[in-house]
Amino acid sequence: MTDVTNAAPYWDPYNAEQRETPYDAWRRLRDEAPVYYNERFGFWALSRFSDVLAASLDTETFSSARGITLDSIGDPIPFPIMIMMDPPLHDSFRKVVSRAYTPRRIAALEDRIRELCAEYLDPFVGEGGFDFVRDFGMRLPVMVISTLLGFPEEDHDQLREWSDVSLHREEGKEGATPEAQAAMNLTITYYMSQIEQRRRQPRDDMISALTEADLVTPTGEVRKLDDLEVMGMLALISNAGNETVARMLGWAALVLDEYPDARREMAEDPSLISAGVEELLRYEAPSPIQGRYVTRDIELHGTVLPEGAKLALLTGSAGRDERKYPNPDTYDIHRSIDRHVTFGYGAHFCLGAALARMEGNVALAEVLRRFPTWEVDRSAVTYVATNTVRGPSSAPVSL
Numbered sequence: 419m420t421d422v423t424n425a426a427p428y429w430d431p432y433n434a435e436q437r438e439t440p441y442d443a444w445r446r447l448r449d450e451a452p453v454y455y456n457e458r459f460g461f462w463a464l465s466r467f468s469d470v471l472a473a474s475l476d477t478e479t480f481s482s483a484r485g486i487t488l489d490s491i492g493d494p495i496p497f498p499i500m501i502m503m504d505p506p507l508h509d510s511f512r513k514v515v516s517r518a519y520t521p522r523r524i525a526a527l528e529d530r531i532r533e534l535c536a537e538y539l540d541p542f543v544g545e546g547g548f549d550f551v552r553d554f555g556m557r558l559p560v561m562v563i564s565t566l567l568g569f570p571e572e573d574h575d576q577l578r579e580w581s582d583v584s585l586h587r588e589e590g591k592e593g594a595t596p597e598a599q600a601a602m603n604l605t606i607t608y609y610m611s612q613i614e615q616r617r618r619q620p621r622d623d624m625i626s627a628l629t630e631a632d633l634v635t636p637t638g639e640v641r642k643l644d645d646l647e648v649m650g651m652l653a654l655i656s657n658a659g660n661e662t663v664a665r666m667l668g669w670a671a672l673v674l675d676e677y678p679d680a681r682r683e684m685a686e687d688p689s690l691i692s693a694g695v696e697e698l699l700r701y702e703a704p705s706p707i708q709g710r711y712v713t714r715d716i717e718l719h720g721t722v723l724p725e726g727a728k729l730a731l732l733t734g735s736a737g738r739d740e741r742k743y744p745n746p747d748t749y750d751i752h753r754s755i756d757r758h759v760t761f762g763y764g765a766h767f768c769l770g771a772a773l774a775r776m777e778g779n780v781a782l783a784e785v786l787r788r789f790p791t792w793e794v795d796r797s798a799v800t801y802v803a804t805n806t807v808r809g810p811s812s813a814p815v816s817l
C-alpha cells in the first residue's frame with residue numbers, strides 16, 4: 419500500500435501489506451493524525467511515544483477490562499485473565515503471580531535455555547541452512563515456559579505440538595481453524611489436570627505456588643485462586659510468553675542480516691548482545707498493538723476521544739517515534755535507550771520482560787557463537803497473520 423498520496427493517513431491492522439511494513443503509515447499517523455480514527459473498522463489509535471506512555475499509565479480512562487485485542491474489545495471474556503482487568507482487581511492478581519514468579523525461578527531457567535539452544539542449533543552446524551523461526555525461534559519459548567510453570571518434561575514436546583497447531587492461522591481467514599481450536603481445547607484440559615494434580619500433591623513449581631497463594635481482593639477478603647483463575651494465569655503466561663519471544667527471535671534473523679556490521683560486532687564482542695536485544699525490541703516490537711476501552715470523553719491534540727471508543731495503543735509506532743529516538747528507522751546497537759514501551763508500561767508492564775530479555779540474550783549468543791553470519795532468503799519469509807503479534811512465521815536462512 420503506497421503512502422505518497424494527498425489522501426488522509428490510513429492504517430489497517432488487518433491488511434497483510436501494512437502489517438509487514440507499517441512504518442510509513444505509522445509515521446503519517448504520528449505526524450498528521452496523532453489521534454487517529456479508522457472509520458472502516460471503528461477504532462481509534464494513539465501512535466506517539468508520549469501519548470502511548472501516558473495512556474498506559476492512566477488505567478481509569480484507558481481500560482483493559484473489556485479486552486485488549488482490537489477485534490475482541492467488548493466480547494465476553496471466557497475466564498478471569500489478569501491482563502484484562504483494571505486496578506485494583508488487577509493488582510490483587512498481579513501480587514499473587516509476582517509471588518509465584520520469583521527471580522530464583524527465572525534465573526534457574528538460564529541453563530535450560532542454553533541447553534535447548536544447543537539441542538536445536540547443533541544439528542545445523544556444518545549444514546547449508548535452516549529456518550530460523552520454525553526450527554529455532556518458535557521451538558524455544560514454549561519449552562522454556564513449560565519448564566517455568568512446572569509441566570513435567572515428558573509432556574513438553576506434546577505441549578509444543580499443541581502450541582504450534584493452535585497458533586496456526588490460515589492466511590486471509592479470521593479466527594482459529596478447527597484443528598487449532600481442538601489443540602487449544604486439549605491444552606486447556608491438560609492445564610486443568612495439572613492443577614487438579616497439584617492440589618492433591620503440591621511440588622516446588624509455579625503451578626503449585628499459584629494454587630497455594632492467597633489472593634487479597636480489593637475488599638480485603640483473603641482466599642485461594644479457584645481452578646479457572648489458576649487456568650487463566652497459566653494460559654496468560656503461556657500465550658504471552660510464547661508467540662512474542664518467537665517473533666522477537668524471528669526479527670533477530672531478519673534485522674541482523676540487514677545490519678551485518680552490528681551482527682559482526684556482537685559476534686566478536688558478546689557483551690554488546692544485551693544492547694542489541696534492547697534495540698531490537700525498540701526497532702521491531704513483537705507485540706505492537708495494545709487494545710483499550712475508553713471510559714470517558716478525553717481531549718488529546720484537539721480531538722475528543724469519545725467514551726466507549728475502542729483504542730489501539732501503538733507501542734510499535736512509539737518505538738519509531740522521531741520525537742523520542744533520533745534516526746528511529748536505523749537499528750543502532752550503540753544507541754542509548756532510557757526506556758521504550760515494547761513491554762507496555764505501568765500496571766500491565768510485561769511480567770515476563772526479564773525472562774524475554776534472558777531468552778533473547780542467550781539465544782543470540784548461542785546463535786552467533788555457531789553462526790556468525792547468515793543470509794535470509796527474503797523471498798521465502800512469511801509473517802504471522804494476527805492483529806496482536808507481528809513478525810516472521812518463517813525465515814529460511816543459508817549459512
Ligand code: HEM
Pocket residue numbers: 482486500501502512654655656658659660662663666703704705708709733759760761762763765766767768769770771773774
Ligand atoms: C519479547 C517478548 C515479549 C514482549 C514483546 C511482551 C510484550 C508485552 C506487552 C506489550 C504487555 C502489556 C500488554 C498491555 O498493556 O495490555 C505484556 C504483558 C504481559 N506479559 Fe509480556 N511480552 C513478552 C514476553 C513475555 C514472557 C516471556 C512472558 C511470560 C513469562 C510474558 C508474560 C506477560 C504477562 C503475564 C503480561 C500481563 C501483565 C499484566 O497484565 O499485569 N511476556 N507483555
